Amino acid sequence: MNKKNSNLIIWTIIVVIILIVAIIEFWPSNSANVDEATMRCIAQNSKLYVSKTCPHCAQQKQILGDYLNLFNTVDCVDNRQACIDAEIEYVPTWEINGEKTTGVFEILELKEMTGC
Secondary structure, eight states: OOHHHHHHHHHHHHHHHHHHHHHHHHSOOTTTTOOHHHHHHHHHTEEEEEOTTOHHHHHHHHHHGGGGGGSOEEETTTTHHHHHHTTOOSSSEEEETTEEEESOOOHHHHHHHHTO
């Protein structure tokens, strides 16, 4: 291997490391300054429809983390009729202020959607 190739490899590694550090540093934090009171507010102003077989629902639950137990969640496998009555077509679906929105949302998005 010649010196030119060695230098190229070294610089490539340096650039990759800088990119990784920048992504970690500037990636939006899911829990940025969100406290339990805010999570309680979001939970009180929303309902979450999920399915235990849905990978996106698992992702949403993971985002809620330790606060999941605060939320009113309806599992459409266990409580199919409730989801039929609520006209839930896809999960996860959030019901906030009488409106249904399907998808996985970060805490800060939920905070904005609920006005908390």
